[in-house]
Amino acid sequence: MLSSVNTKLLINAFAFQIVWFICVQGQNLFAALATVGLVILNQQLFKTNAKVWLVLLLFSLVGYLGDTAITLLIDLKYSNSFETFAPIWLLSLWIAFSTTLNHSMNWLFNSPLIALAAGLLLVPLSYVAGITLSDSAINDPYWMFIVAEGAWWAVLLVCYQLFIRPSEITHA
Secondary structure, three states: OOOHHHHHHHHHHHHHHHHHHHHHOOOHHHHHHHHHHHHHHHHHHHOOOHHHHHHHHHHHHHHHHHHHHHHHHHOEEOOOOOOOOOOHHHHHHHHHHHOOOOOOOHHHHHOHHHHHHHHHHHHHHHHHHHHHHOOOEEOOOHHHHHHHHHHHHHHHHHHHHHHOOHHHOOOO
């Protein structure tokens, strides 16, 4: 039988995957609404305090702005995006992912090497899937995008691990 903590972690992971799929469909309104629902669910499950929410929102905003810069540098054309910024659904996706950092994705922070490897190798694969599902397009070679996203995520995850101690976050 699963413990209450494990059940919450599974709900967190599964709910994120649903929101990920909604977001990468490229519909900004549905992505935003699904993300709001995920944030509410996350708050009900984990009773996250205001300080942690502030850090998670800052992480999301920094990540989104970095993705916007990569979008401009790599000549990536996201569906439903503005000329100079990545789309709202991508910001929603960043917020949704941040809800997993201290819970179902907390394993990333067992070691800086795990965070680094996940950022460099695993995250770009998720982006490739998202680009395909969202009807987005990369005009430059894919390898440039994969390197840029991998490096960006590796830096973000390692910085998150170093400056926010996930071990201090409870799974209550």
